[in-house]
Amino acid sequence: MKLTFEEYQPRQVVHVHKRVDGPWFWTRYSAHPYVGCRSGCTFCYLRGGRYLGKRDPATFDTLIQVKTNVVERLRSELSRLERDVLACGDWQQPAEDRYRLSRQMLEVAHELSFPVFIVERSPLLERDLDLLKALSRRSWVGVVISFSNLSPRLKAAFEPRSPGLQRRLQCMERLASAGILVGASLMPIIPFVGDDTAHLDEAVRMTAAHGGKFVLGAGMSMEGEQAALTWEAAGRLEPSLPGRWRKLYGNEPDGTPSSSAPREYKARIGQQVRELCERHGVLARMPRYIPEGPLAVNKWVAERLFLKCWELDLELASPSRVWAYRKAAWTVDVLPRSIVDIHQQQPGTGLRRLPEMGEAVARDIERWLLEWPAMRKERVRAASPSTFGPLFDAPEEKP
Numbered sequence: 001m002k003l004t005f006e007e008y009q010p011r012q013v014v015h016v017h018k019r020v021d022g023p024w025f026w027t028r029y030s031a032h033p034y035v036g037c038r039s040g041c042t043f044c045y046l047r048g049g050r051y052l053g054k055r056d057p058a059t060f061d062t063l064i065q066v067k068t069n070v071v072e073r074l075r076s077e078l079s080r081l082e083r084d085v086l087a088c089g090d091w092q093q094p095a096e097d098r099y100r101l102s103r104q105m106l107e108v109a110h111e112l113s114f115p116v117f118i119v120e121r122s123p124l125l126e127r128d129l130d131l132l133k134a135l136s137r138r139s140w141v142g143v144v145i146s147f148s149n150l151s152p153r154l155k156a157a158f159e160p161r162s163p164g165l166q167r168r169l170q171c172m173e174r175l176a177s178a179g180i181l182v183g184a185s186l187m188p189i190i191p192f193v194g195d196d197t198a199h200l201d202e203a204v205r206m207t208a209a210h211g212g213k214f215v216l217g218a219g220m221s222m223e224g225e226q227a228a229l230t231w232e233a234a235g236r237l238e239p240s241l242p243g244r245w246r247k248l249y250g251n252e253p254d255g256t257p258s259s260s261a262p263r264e265y266k267a268r269i270g271q272q273v274r275e276l277c278e279r280h281g282v283l284a285r286m287p288r289y290i291p292e293g294p295l296a297v298n299k300w301v302a303e304r305l306f307l308k309c310w311e312l313d314l315e316l317a318s319p320s321r322v323w324a325y326r327k328a329a330w331t332v333d334v335l336p337r338s339i340v341d342i343h344q345q346q347p348g349t350g351l352r353r354l355p356e357m358g359e360a361v362a363r364d365i366e367r368w369l370l371e372w373p374a375m376r377k378e379r380v381r382a383a384s385p386s387t388f389g390p391l392f393d394a395p396e397e398k399p
Contacts, residue, residue, distance in 0.1 A: 001062050003038060005095070009069040014077040014086075019330050022306035024216065025144070026288045027117050028084035031074055033101035035065040037092050039121065041159035042233045043148070043188050048224040057225035061161075064095050071104045078112050085115045085142075085289050091122040093163075106131045115140035115289045119185060121147065122163050123171035133178050140289045144216065145172045146185040149194045150202050157237040158190065158230065169210045176211025183212045183286055188220030189269055191261065192244050193237065197272065204276040214283035217273035219266050222249050223259040263316065270314045285310065294338045297372050301339055304368050305329035305361070327356035332365075343369060 014031045021027045035052065037044065040061025047057045055063070067073075078086070088109060089102035096102050106128055109116045116135060118125065120143065125132075135141050145168050148154065155165060175182040184207040189195050204215050222230065222245070234241040248265065251257045260266075277284040288303045290296050308325045331354055332339060342350040343366065351362040 003094070004063050005066055005098070006063060007066045007068045010067055010073070012077065013067060013070050013073040014081070016081070020084075020302070020333055022288070022303065022329060022333075023285050023310045025087065025117050025119065025286065026085055026142075026303075027087040029078075029081065030087035031070065031077075031105065032088070032090045033067050033070045033099070033105065034090050034092065034095050035067075036060055036063050037090075038064065038094065039092065039159060039162040041162055042229040043158055043190070043220055043226065045188075045221045045223070045226060047226040047229070060225075064092075066095065066099055067101070068099075070101055071108060074105055075108045075112070078108065078114055083112075083114055083291065085117050085140075087117045087119070089116075089118055089120075091120050091124040091127075093122060093124055096122075096124055103128050103131065106135060110135045110138060113139045115142075115291075117142045117144075119144040119146055121145075121168065123167040124163075126171050126174055129174065129178055132175070132180055136180055141180055142286060142289065143175055143180055143182040144185040144286070145169075145175075145182065145212070146187060147203070148186060148188055148190055149199045150206060151194065151199060154190060154194055154199075154237075158233050169206055172207070172212055173210040176213075181213060181287070183207065183214035183216065183282070186215060186217040186273065189217055189273075190220060191248055191265075192241060193234075195269055195272075197276075200272055201276050201279075204273070204280050204282065208280040208282050212282060214286050215273060215277050216284075216286060217269060219261045219269060221259050222251075227259075263313075267314050267316050270310075274314065294341075295335070296376070297369070298332050298335050298339050300372065300375065301365055301368060302329045302333035305332060305365075308364070324356075324358050324361055328354075328358070328361045328365075331356045339365070340369060340372065 014029050017028055017030070036059065037046070038061055044060070046052070047060045052060065086109060089105050090096065091102050106116065110131065116139070118141070125143070132141050147165055147168055148158070150165050152165070155162065172182050172184070184203065186200070186203055189200070200217070207215050220230070231242045231245065234245060246252055248261055249258055274284040285307060288299065290299045305325050306329045309322050309329065312322045312325065339351070342354070346353070351357055351365055352359065
Protein backbone atom coordinates (compact mmCIF):
# COMPACT_ATOMS: atom_id res chain seq x y z
CA MET A 1 0.00 0.00 0.00
CA LYS A 2 1.40 3.36 -1.04
CA LEU A 3 1.91 5.85 1.79
CA THR A 4 1.23 9.55 1.22
CA PHE A 5 2.12 12.50 3.43
CA GLU A 6 -0.03 15.62 3.38
CA GLU A 7 1.33 18.69 5.14
CA TYR A 8 -0.98 21.30 6.63
CA GLN A 9 -1.11 23.94 9.36
CA PRO A 10 -4.05 23.78 11.79
CA ARG A 11 -5.05 26.86 13.74
CA GLN A 12 -5.01 24.96 17.03
CA VAL A 13 -3.10 21.85 18.12
CA VAL A 14 -3.81 21.48 21.86
CA HIS A 15 -7.09 19.84 22.73
CA VAL A 16 -8.31 20.90 26.17
CA HIS A 17 -10.35 18.09 27.68
CA LYS A 18 -13.54 19.05 29.45
CA ARG A 19 -12.44 16.90 32.40
CA VAL A 20 -9.34 15.02 33.47
CA ASP A 21 -9.11 11.47 32.09
CA GLY A 22 -9.43 9.62 35.39
CA PRO A 23 -8.82 6.89 36.38
CA TRP A 24 -7.01 6.02 33.14
CA PHE A 25 -4.26 8.32 31.84
CA TRP A 26 -4.97 11.40 34.02
CA THR A 27 -4.50 13.76 31.08
CA ARG A 28 -6.03 17.23 30.81
CA TYR A 29 -4.59 18.18 27.42
CA SER A 30 -3.52 16.37 24.27
CA ALA A 31 -1.50 17.38 21.22
CA HIS A 32 -0.31 15.12 18.42
CA PRO A 33 1.66 15.88 15.24
CA TYR A 34 0.06 13.41 12.81
CA VAL A 35 -3.40 12.25 11.76
CA GLY A 36 -3.50 8.66 10.56
CA CYS A 37 -1.18 5.77 11.36
CA ARG A 38 0.90 3.54 9.12
CA SER A 39 0.60 0.53 11.44
CA GLY A 40 -3.07 0.28 10.51
CA CYS A 41 -4.14 -2.09 13.29
CA THR A 42 -7.61 -3.36 12.41
CA PHE A 43 -9.00 -2.83 15.92
CA CYS A 44 -7.84 0.79 16.32
CA TYR A 45 -10.80 2.89 17.48
CA LEU A 46 -9.29 5.98 15.84
CA ARG A 47 -10.53 4.79 12.45
CA GLY A 48 -13.93 6.06 13.45
CA GLY A 49 -15.33 8.94 15.45
CA ARG A 50 -14.03 12.49 15.07
CA TYR A 51 -10.33 11.69 14.79
CA LEU A 52 -10.21 11.59 10.99
CA GLY A 53 -12.71 14.39 10.52
CA LYS A 54 -14.29 14.18 7.07
CA ARG A 55 -11.61 11.88 5.71
CA ASP A 56 -12.44 8.48 4.27
CA PRO A 57 -11.69 5.94 7.07
CA ALA A 58 -10.14 3.67 4.45
CA THR A 59 -7.22 6.15 4.21
CA PHE A 60 -6.35 5.78 7.90
CA ASP A 61 -3.10 3.90 7.19
CA THR A 62 -2.27 5.22 3.71
CA LEU A 63 -2.52 8.98 4.26
CA ILE A 64 -0.63 10.65 7.09
CA GLN A 65 -1.52 14.29 7.60
CA VAL A 66 1.39 16.22 9.10
CA LYS A 67 0.89 19.32 11.25
CA THR A 68 4.00 21.19 10.18
CA ASN A 69 3.33 24.07 12.60
CA VAL A 70 2.66 21.84 15.61
CA VAL A 71 5.79 22.89 17.51
CA GLU A 72 5.19 26.63 17.20
CA ARG A 73 1.50 26.28 18.00
CA LEU A 74 2.23 24.01 20.98
CA ARG A 75 4.60 26.54 22.52
CA SER A 76 2.12 29.38 22.02
CA GLU A 77 -0.91 27.49 23.35
CA LEU A 78 0.76 25.84 26.36
CA SER A 79 2.14 29.18 27.52
CA ARG A 80 -1.47 30.31 28.11
CA LEU A 81 -2.67 27.16 29.88
CA GLU A 82 -2.54 26.06 33.51
CA ARG A 83 0.18 23.44 33.95
CA ASP A 84 -1.30 19.95 33.85
CA VAL A 85 -0.65 16.61 32.18
CA LEU A 86 -0.28 16.75 28.40
CA ALA A 87 -0.68 13.66 26.21
CA CYS A 88 1.98 14.37 23.64
CA GLY A 89 3.67 13.11 20.49
CA ASP A 90 3.40 10.16 18.12
CA TRP A 91 6.50 8.08 17.41
CA GLN A 92 5.06 6.15 14.46
CA GLN A 93 7.34 5.29 11.59
CA PRO A 94 8.10 6.42 8.95
CA ALA A 95 6.43 9.77 9.73
CA GLU A 96 8.54 10.51 12.80
CA ASP A 97 11.73 9.39 11.08
CA ARG A 98 11.03 11.96 8.41
CA TYR A 99 9.66 14.92 10.40
CA ARG A 100 10.94 14.44 14.00
CA LEU A 101 8.08 16.54 15.35
CA SER A 102 7.48 14.46 18.47
CA ARG A 103 10.96 15.11 19.80
CA GLN A 104 10.51 18.83 19.22
CA MET A 105 7.21 18.69 21.12
CA LEU A 106 9.01 17.13 24.07
CA GLU A 107 11.52 19.96 23.92
CA VAL A 108 8.67 22.48 24.23
CA ALA A 109 7.19 20.58 27.20
CA HIS A 110 10.63 20.57 28.84
CA GLU A 111 11.07 24.28 28.18
CA LEU A 112 7.70 25.08 29.79
CA SER A 113 7.96 22.40 32.53
CA PHE A 114 4.77 20.64 31.48
CA PRO A 115 4.23 17.07 32.73
CA VAL A 116 3.87 14.67 29.79
CA PHE A 117 1.99 11.44 29.26
CA ILE A 118 2.84 9.16 26.32
CA VAL A 119 1.01 6.09 25.05
CA GLU A 120 3.02 4.38 22.35
CA ARG A 121 3.34 1.17 20.38
CA SER A 122 6.59 2.21 18.71
CA PRO A 123 10.01 1.52 20.27
CA LEU A 124 11.27 4.55 18.34
CA LEU A 125 10.45 6.36 21.59
CA GLU A 126 13.85 5.12 22.87
CA ARG A 127 15.50 7.59 20.52
CA ASP A 128 14.45 10.42 22.84
CA LEU A 129 15.38 8.79 26.13
CA ASP A 130 17.79 11.62 26.95
CA LEU A 131 15.01 14.18 26.66
CA LEU A 132 12.52 12.03 28.55
CA LYS A 133 14.98 11.75 31.46
CA ALA A 134 15.51 15.52 31.49
CA LEU A 135 11.76 16.17 31.39
CA SER A 136 11.19 13.63 34.17
CA ARG A 137 13.68 15.47 36.37
CA ARG A 138 12.18 18.87 35.62
CA SER A 139 8.51 17.95 35.75
CA TRP A 140 7.05 14.44 35.23
CA VAL A 141 6.79 11.77 32.55
CA GLY A 142 4.44 8.80 32.45
CA VAL A 143 4.67 6.27 29.61
CA VAL A 144 2.33 3.47 28.59
CA ILE A 145 3.65 0.87 26.17
CA SER A 146 0.65 -0.45 24.28
CA PHE A 147 0.07 -4.04 23.19
CA SER A 148 -3.08 -6.13 23.15
CA ASN A 149 -1.25 -9.33 24.12
CA LEU A 150 2.07 -11.02 23.43
CA SER A 151 0.81 -13.65 20.99
CA PRO A 152 2.58 -13.60 17.57
CA ARG A 153 -0.48 -15.34 16.10
CA LEU A 154 -2.88 -12.60 17.22
CA LYS A 155 -0.47 -9.86 16.23
CA ALA A 156 -0.23 -11.31 12.71
CA ALA A 157 -4.02 -11.41 12.47
CA PHE A 158 -4.93 -7.97 13.80
CA GLU A 159 -1.81 -5.76 13.63
CA PRO A 160 0.65 -7.24 11.11
CA ARG A 161 2.47 -3.94 10.43
CA SER A 162 2.84 -2.77 14.03
CA PRO A 163 6.27 -2.83 15.75
CA GLY A 164 7.53 -6.13 17.17
CA LEU A 165 6.24 -7.22 20.56
CA GLN A 166 9.68 -8.02 22.00
CA ARG A 167 10.99 -4.64 20.87
CA ARG A 168 8.17 -2.97 22.78
CA LEU A 169 9.09 -4.87 25.93
CA GLN A 170 12.74 -3.95 25.48
CA CYS A 171 11.72 -0.31 25.14
CA MET A 172 9.77 -0.59 28.39
CA GLU A 173 12.81 -2.04 30.12
CA ARG A 174 15.09 0.75 28.92
CA LEU A 175 12.65 3.42 30.08
CA ALA A 176 12.24 1.75 33.47
CA SER A 177 16.02 1.44 33.88
CA ALA A 178 16.30 5.18 33.22
CA GLY A 179 13.87 5.93 36.06
CA ILE A 180 10.84 6.72 33.89
CA LEU A 181 7.42 5.71 35.21
CA VAL A 182 6.28 3.14 32.65
CA GLY A 183 3.60 0.48 32.39
CA ALA A 184 1.55 -1.46 29.88
CA SER A 185 -1.76 -0.88 28.19
CA LEU A 186 -3.58 -4.07 27.17
CA MET A 187 -5.87 -2.28 24.75
CA PRO A 188 -7.85 -3.76 23.33
CA ILE A 189 -8.16 -7.13 25.00
CA ILE A 190 -9.51 -9.26 22.15
CA PRO A 191 -12.64 -11.23 23.09
CA PHE A 192 -12.50 -15.05 23.13
CA VAL A 193 -8.98 -15.32 21.69
CA GLY A 194 -6.98 -12.92 23.87
CA ASP A 195 -9.02 -12.63 27.06
CA ASP A 196 -8.18 -15.97 28.66
CA THR A 197 -6.02 -16.26 31.77
CA ALA A 198 -2.98 -17.57 29.87
CA HIS A 199 -2.79 -14.57 27.50
CA LEU A 200 -3.47 -12.01 30.23
CA ASP A 201 -1.08 -13.61 32.71
CA GLU A 202 1.74 -13.59 30.15
CA ALA A 203 1.20 -9.90 29.43
CA VAL A 204 1.13 -8.87 33.10
CA ARG A 205 4.05 -11.14 34.04
CA MET A 206 6.25 -9.86 31.22
CA THR A 207 5.37 -6.26 32.07
CA ALA A 208 6.61 -6.83 35.62
CA ALA A 209 9.72 -8.61 34.31
CA HIS A 210 10.61 -5.61 32.13
CA GLY A 211 10.25 -2.97 34.83
CA GLY A 212 6.65 -1.91 34.26
CA LYS A 213 4.91 -0.55 37.35
CA PHE A 214 1.29 -0.90 36.24
CA VAL A 215 -1.00 -2.58 33.71
CA LEU A 216 -4.20 -1.12 32.29
CA GLY A 217 -6.68 -3.38 30.54
CA ALA A 218 -9.71 -2.48 28.44
CA GLY A 219 -12.10 -4.19 26.05
CA MET A 220 -12.48 -3.72 22.33
CA SER A 221 -14.82 -1.25 20.69
CA MET A 222 -16.67 -2.24 17.52
CA GLU A 223 -17.79 0.64 15.36
CA GLY A 224 -17.95 1.51 11.67
CA GLU A 225 -14.90 0.85 9.52
CA GLN A 226 -12.93 -0.45 12.49
CA ALA A 227 -15.56 -3.10 13.26
CA ALA A 228 -15.76 -4.25 9.63
CA LEU A 229 -11.99 -4.68 9.35
CA THR A 230 -11.73 -6.42 12.71
CA TRP A 231 -14.52 -8.86 11.84
CA GLU A 232 -12.75 -9.68 8.59
CA ALA A 233 -9.49 -10.35 10.41
CA ALA A 234 -11.31 -12.48 12.98
CA GLY A 235 -12.89 -14.59 10.25
CA ARG A 236 -9.50 -15.31 8.74
CA LEU A 237 -8.15 -16.27 12.15
CA GLU A 238 -11.08 -18.44 13.26
CA PRO A 239 -14.21 -18.79 11.08
CA SER A 240 -16.48 -19.07 14.14
CA LEU A 241 -15.13 -15.94 15.85
CA PRO A 242 -17.20 -13.25 14.07
CA GLY A 243 -20.42 -15.01 15.05
CA ARG A 244 -19.39 -15.16 18.69
CA TRP A 245 -18.51 -11.48 18.60
CA ARG A 246 -21.83 -10.54 17.03
CA LYS A 247 -23.59 -12.25 19.90
CA LEU A 248 -21.39 -10.48 22.48
CA TYR A 249 -22.00 -7.05 20.93
CA GLY A 250 -25.70 -7.65 20.26
CA ASN A 251 -25.16 -7.46 16.51
CA GLU A 252 -27.78 -10.09 15.67
CA PRO A 253 -31.27 -9.90 14.11
CA ASP A 254 -32.93 -9.92 17.55
CA GLY A 255 -30.20 -8.00 19.36
CA THR A 256 -29.44 -4.37 20.13
CA PRO A 257 -26.09 -3.52 18.49
CA SER A 258 -23.54 -1.81 20.69
CA SER A 259 -20.04 -0.53 20.05
CA SER A 260 -19.06 -1.79 23.49
CA ALA A 261 -19.19 -5.24 25.11
CA PRO A 262 -21.69 -5.74 27.96
CA ARG A 263 -20.84 -4.32 31.35
CA GLU A 264 -20.69 -7.80 32.89
CA TYR A 265 -18.06 -8.91 30.38
CA LYS A 266 -15.93 -5.80 30.93
CA ALA A 267 -16.14 -6.22 34.71
CA ARG A 268 -15.01 -9.84 34.47
CA ILE A 269 -12.00 -8.87 32.35
CA GLY A 270 -11.17 -5.98 34.67
CA GLN A 271 -11.28 -8.24 37.72
CA GLN A 272 -9.04 -10.74 35.96
CA VAL A 273 -6.43 -8.10 35.14
CA ARG A 274 -6.55 -6.72 38.68
CA GLU A 275 -6.02 -10.16 40.22
CA LEU A 276 -3.08 -10.86 37.91
CA CYS A 277 -1.53 -7.49 38.77
CA GLU A 278 -1.73 -8.35 42.46
CA ARG A 279 -0.13 -11.74 41.75
CA HIS A 280 2.80 -10.22 39.87
CA GLY A 281 3.34 -7.17 42.06
CA VAL A 282 2.26 -4.37 39.75
CA LEU A 283 -0.53 -1.80 40.03
CA ALA A 284 -3.80 -2.11 38.13
CA ARG A 285 -4.06 1.64 37.61
CA MET A 286 -1.57 4.29 36.58
CA PRO A 287 -0.61 6.58 39.51
CA ARG A 288 -1.55 10.17 38.98
CA TYR A 289 0.88 13.08 38.71
CA ILE A 290 0.22 15.42 41.64
CA PRO A 291 1.88 18.86 41.58
CA GLU A 292 3.14 20.78 44.56
CA GLY A 293 0.96 23.41 46.15
CA PRO A 294 -2.13 23.85 48.33
CA LEU A 295 -4.41 22.17 45.76
CA ALA A 296 -2.36 18.96 45.68
CA VAL A 297 -4.76 17.41 48.18
CA ASN A 298 -7.67 18.08 45.81
CA LYS A 299 -5.94 16.12 43.03
CA TRP A 300 -5.20 13.28 45.41
CA VAL A 301 -8.77 13.09 46.73
CA ALA A 302 -10.13 13.26 43.18
CA GLU A 303 -7.83 10.37 42.29
CA ARG A 304 -9.28 8.32 45.14
CA LEU A 305 -12.80 9.15 43.98
CA PHE A 306 -12.06 8.13 40.38
CA LEU A 307 -10.50 4.89 41.60
CA LYS A 308 -13.61 4.23 43.65
CA CYS A 309 -15.67 4.56 40.45
CA TRP A 310 -13.46 1.96 38.79
CA GLU A 311 -13.76 -0.43 41.73
CA LEU A 312 -17.53 -0.05 41.79
CA ASP A 313 -17.73 -0.73 38.05
CA LEU A 314 -15.79 -3.97 38.56
CA GLU A 315 -18.23 -4.91 41.31
CA LEU A 316 -21.19 -4.14 39.02
CA ALA A 317 -22.51 -1.63 41.52
CA SER A 318 -25.55 0.38 40.54
CA PRO A 319 -24.82 3.02 37.88
CA SER A 320 -26.26 5.70 40.16
CA ARG A 321 -23.71 4.87 42.86
CA VAL A 322 -20.85 4.95 40.36
CA TRP A 323 -22.04 8.30 39.03
CA ALA A 324 -22.23 9.73 42.55
CA TYR A 325 -18.49 9.20 42.97
CA ARG A 326 -17.66 10.29 39.43
CA LYS A 327 -19.53 13.60 39.71
CA ALA A 328 -17.93 14.26 43.09
CA ALA A 329 -14.51 13.56 41.54
CA TRP A 330 -15.16 16.14 38.84
CA THR A 331 -16.18 18.66 41.49
CA VAL A 332 -13.15 18.13 43.74
CA ASP A 333 -10.67 18.07 40.86
CA VAL A 334 -11.38 21.66 39.83
CA LEU A 335 -12.04 23.23 43.23
CA PRO A 336 -10.20 26.57 43.52
CA ARG A 337 -9.82 26.09 47.30
CA SER A 338 -8.11 23.36 49.26
CA ILE A 339 -10.61 20.72 50.33
CA VAL A 340 -8.73 20.52 53.63
CA ASP A 341 -9.47 24.18 54.31
CA ILE A 342 -13.13 23.71 53.44
CA HIS A 343 -13.40 20.76 55.79
CA GLN A 344 -11.53 22.45 58.67
CA GLN A 345 -13.42 25.73 58.43
CA GLN A 346 -16.83 24.03 58.28
CA PRO A 347 -16.48 20.60 59.95
CA GLY A 348 -19.34 18.27 59.08
CA THR A 349 -21.03 20.67 56.66
CA GLY A 350 -18.44 22.19 54.32
CA LEU A 351 -17.92 19.12 52.15
CA ARG A 352 -21.64 18.36 51.98
CA ARG A 353 -22.36 21.80 50.55
CA LEU A 354 -20.14 21.21 47.53
CA PRO A 355 -21.91 20.53 44.22
CA GLU A 356 -22.66 16.86 43.48
CA MET A 357 -21.50 15.79 46.96
CA GLY A 358 -23.57 13.08 48.63
CA GLU A 359 -23.42 11.97 52.25
CA ALA A 360 -21.63 8.65 51.63
CA VAL A 361 -19.03 10.28 49.41
CA ALA A 362 -18.39 13.05 51.94
CA ARG A 363 -17.79 10.47 54.68
CA ASP A 364 -15.22 8.71 52.50
CA ILE A 365 -13.42 11.97 51.82
CA GLU A 366 -13.32 12.84 55.52
CA ARG A 367 -11.71 9.47 56.21
CA TRP A 368 -9.19 9.90 53.40
CA LEU A 369 -8.20 13.38 54.57
CA LEU A 370 -6.84 11.83 57.76
CA GLU A 371 -4.31 9.98 55.56
CA TRP A 372 -3.19 13.01 53.55
CA PRO A 373 -0.41 14.31 55.86
CA ALA A 374 1.36 10.94 55.71
CA MET A 375 0.77 10.53 51.99
CA ARG A 376 1.82 14.02 50.96
CA LYS A 377 5.58 13.50 50.89
CA GLU A 378 5.16 10.26 48.94
CA ARG A 379 2.66 11.47 46.37
CA VAL A 380 3.40 15.14 45.63
CA ARG A 381 5.21 15.39 42.30
CA ALA A 382 5.40 11.58 42.12
CA ALA A 383 9.18 11.80 41.99
CA SER A 384 9.85 8.07 41.97
CA PRO A 385 7.71 5.29 40.46
CA SER A 386 8.44 3.16 43.53
CA THR A 387 7.10 5.64 46.08
CA PHE A 388 3.42 5.63 45.21
CA GLY A 389 1.22 4.80 48.14
CA PRO A 390 -1.62 2.30 48.08
CA LEU A 391 -4.22 2.99 45.42
CA PHE A 392 -7.05 1.02 46.91
CA ASP A 393 -8.76 0.92 50.25
CA ALA A 394 -8.48 -2.23 52.29
CA PRO A 395 -11.85 -4.03 52.55
CA GLU A 396 -13.94 -2.65 55.37
CA GLU A 397 -14.49 -5.03 58.26
CA LYS A 398 -18.04 -6.24 58.59
CA PRO A 399 -19.71 -5.66 61.93
